[in-house]
Amino acid sequence: MKTRTVTRHRREPHTVDGITEYIDVPYEVDLPNPPRDWDQLVRTGVTIGAVVLVTVSVVWSTASIGELLARVTVAAAAYGAAVAFDTAWIMCMAVEWLHRYDPPRAAKARTAGHWALTVAMGAVGAHGYVTAAWVIGAVGALVSALAKGAWTIAMSVHARPLDARTQQWVAKRRAALDGQRAMIPVRRDLMRSEALIAAERAALGPGPDADPDQSGQDTDHPDQPDEQPPGPPMTIKDAVRTAVDSGLTEPDRVLAYVRTRADANARPDTVDRYIRLARMAG
Numbered sequence: 001m002k003t004r005t006v007t008r009h010r011r012e013p014h015t016v017d018g019i020t021e022y023i024d025v026p027y028e029v030d031l032p033n034p035p036r037d038w039d040q041l042v043r044t045g046v047t048i049g050a051v052v053l054v055t056v057s058v059v060w061s062t063a064s065i066g067e068l069l070a071r072v073t074v075a076a077a078a079y080g081a082a083v084a085f086d087t088a089w090i091m092c093m094a095v096e097w098l099h100r101y102d103p104p105r106a107a108k109a110r111t112a113g114h115w116a117l118t119v120a121m122g123a124v125g126a127h128g129y130v131t132a133a134w135v136i137g138a139v140g141a142l143v144s145a146l147a148k149g150a151w152t153i154a155m156s157v158h159a160r161p162l163d164a165r166t167q168q169w170v171a172k173r174r175a176a177l178d179g180q181r182a183m184i185p186v187r188r189d190l191m192r193s194e195a196l197i198a199a200e201r202a203a204l205g206p207g208p209d210a211d212p213d214q215s216g217q218d219t220d221h222p223d224q225p226d227e228q229p230p231g232p233p234m235t236i237k238d239a240v241r242t243a244v245d246s247g248l249t250e251p252d253r254v255l256a257y258v259r260t261r262a263d264a265n266a267r268p269d270t271v272d273r274y275i276r277l278a279r280m281a282g
Helices: 038-069 075-098 103-130 134-158 164-204 236-245 251-261 268-281
Strands: 003-016 019-032
Touching (some): 038 103, 038 134, 075 103, 075 134, 103 134, 164 236, 164 251, 236 251, 251 268
Antiparallel strands (some): 003 019
8 A cells, every 4th residue: 555654733832041941842653655646636637628629719709700890990999809709608508607506597607608609600600601611610609609518528527416405405595695795795884874964964063943943952853962973982093093984084074974973072183183094904
């Protein structure tokens, strides 16, 4: 049996001048060599071959379609646009791979990829027609078809199909988690709106009709307490950070927000310094 030497470490006590510390001491151990995984080697070879064919297809299609388009426009734009023909069906195959556990969505990407491949092959064939080289145009169009076929086979090698019940379970779990992820930017947007409203109110101050009878109470709701700033109290730094993250850029508005949420006596120079730090961190 073939073996391989592996270096490992163990902790041992070591004493110097009466003081003991545990140190890492290396030692070697012989372990059996695992058998060669031929299946994985074959998968790797198939994947590399598919990548090579796709690369050859992109180069050939770009050269053919680029020369075709260069007849009516500048070469740089022509060859740049030519890349899109093969890139389209390659992207569709990548999406199909990502949706391999969601058959309906994978089917849409597969159909779109077939249409994109047809367009790319037609463009290569058109180049052969224009240059009076039908055979070369037909053979060149088949390059893209062979590349897509090879990549489809490589994808099937790596795919792990699920049974119908498990697919439904995965779809329900993904829907629930995607809903939670979608709520993250929604909550962030709501918090930003709340901070903007609070800062705007603090900057504008009470309106002329806030206390019309100068009694200190709302005549419609005499028992209602005075409105307090929303949320728990903050430090000056946290309040500045919240204001800057909410899109406030004017120092006066940020200062008004800080004095409302954190410290009524906050100094402008302190707030300006925290504004600079928040912008550098952001």
